[in-house]
Structures are given as structure tokens and as C-alpha cells.
Amino acid sequence: MSRLRIVSLYSGSTGNSFLISSNEGSILIDAGKNAKQLCAALAEVGVSPDEIKAIFVTHEHTDHIGALAVFLKKHPIPVHLPSGCAYKLSTVPSVAPHLCLHPPIHSECVANMTVTSFPTPHDSRASVGYRIEIPTGEGKVFRIGYATDIGYVSAHVETGLWGCDAVILESNHDPDMLQTGPYPYELKLRIASRRGHLSNPDSALFAARLCAEGTKYLMLAHLSQENNTPDTAYDECLSAVGDGRVRICVAEPDHITVLLEEDLL
16 A cells, blocks of 8 residues: 655745655655745645655746755755756756756656656746656556646647646646736747647646546646636636546645545555
8 A cells, every 4th residue: 555645835936846755755846936935835744854855847947946045955855857957056056966967758766656757848948747656556556747837738748647647737827818918918929839838728628638548636737826717727627527536626826735645555
């Protein structure tokens, strides 16, 4: 039996960090906001920073790495990330010694988790999502997929998330809210582009396909606070999925959101 937790510590344009824990250890995907907020969020879910075995970074934008410089001074943890986006961190004295640089597609074994990256389409120097596989006994494997900051569902994203039991998927903006909202025209173009962020309709359509193939736990993440609402994203996804057996939740920008916390056979 394996004890599994999938928790969003916070998710949105101001900062992102996700905790995945098994009975053999914990990892973080991204470490945004700042060290104080990250440690407070970990304390809220009862996890000591020293229990974290590794941090997996998706890309170099500040909302995904903002906590690292201070956090790593007290908690020296390996940080895995694509080499293409390491330029911001490689010159930070408290971070550089802990960097583990990789090509866009690589696998690492941490505790009893196998973490495999895949390229994602975003306007960064390098951006990846992650697929985490955890054995649960009797030859079974629980699969978790993570993909935010994606302009569209590329072949790599589809392959990375396909067949996952639990998926954390971007549902960033409502297209009408984006177009009529306060952002400058150039920023609107960037967000809506194929290297920007995934819209509610595109997220919902892909989520429906994933759930038809067996995904049972779905978290909508990285919502824009200006161009979306949790209810808008949730309702569109639920309508597309149309399966009451699937647990759907929306990650909050500043608070803990639990997708799964239970014993798995």
C-alpha cells in the first residue's frame, strides 16, 4: 500500500508550487513566491522543508523560481531543470551548487518516484512538464501528469499526460475575458499565442479526452486572476468531461488545494 498526496501549495501568476508525496518521500514541482510563503505552505500541510528530496523546475519565469535563492540557503536540495533555462539561476550563489541540468526529456528516480520531463510550448528559453510514476504494490503504478504554461496541447504534452491517473493541467484564461480585459494588446496576443497560456475551452476539451482514457483526478491550475474565475474554468471543464466519477478541483492562488490524499492499493 502507498500513501499518496498531490497538493497545490499555490498556483497562479504570482507564484506556483506543487507537492507530491509518497510514503518514501516528497518532491516539489516549482518553487514560486518567496521562501517565507513556501515554508508556511509546507508547514500548513505538515511537511518539513528538509523532507523534500528534490525540486523539479518547469522553466525560469519568476513565478516558478522566486523562492529558490533564499529557500536553498537553509535547505540544500537538488534542483532539476532544463539546461536551457538555467541562466537565471546559475549565477545565484545559493542556488548554483544545487542545480542538476538536463535536456528537455530526461528521467530521474527520487525516493520511489520516477519523474520524466517532456517539452512544453511556452515563451521561455526552455519549458517542460512532468510525468511522475509511483508503484503502489501488486505490480500497479499510479501516474501523475503536470503541464502548465502551455500555449497549446502539443504532441509532447499529449504523450506526457496520456494515461495518467491524476493530471494537473493549465486552464489559464477565458478568451472573452482576455480580449475585453485591461491588459495591453501585445500582452493579450502573447497570452493567446501558441507559446502563451492554455485557455479554458482548450483545457476542457483536452481534459475530456484524458478522462475518457482513465484520468480520475483533475486539477485546473495557473488561472489568471484578471482573465478568469474559478467557477468559469470549473464549469467549462465539468461540462466537457461530463463524468461525475472524475474529481475536478481548481488550484487557489494563495492557499492549499488538495487533489488527492489517500492510501492506494
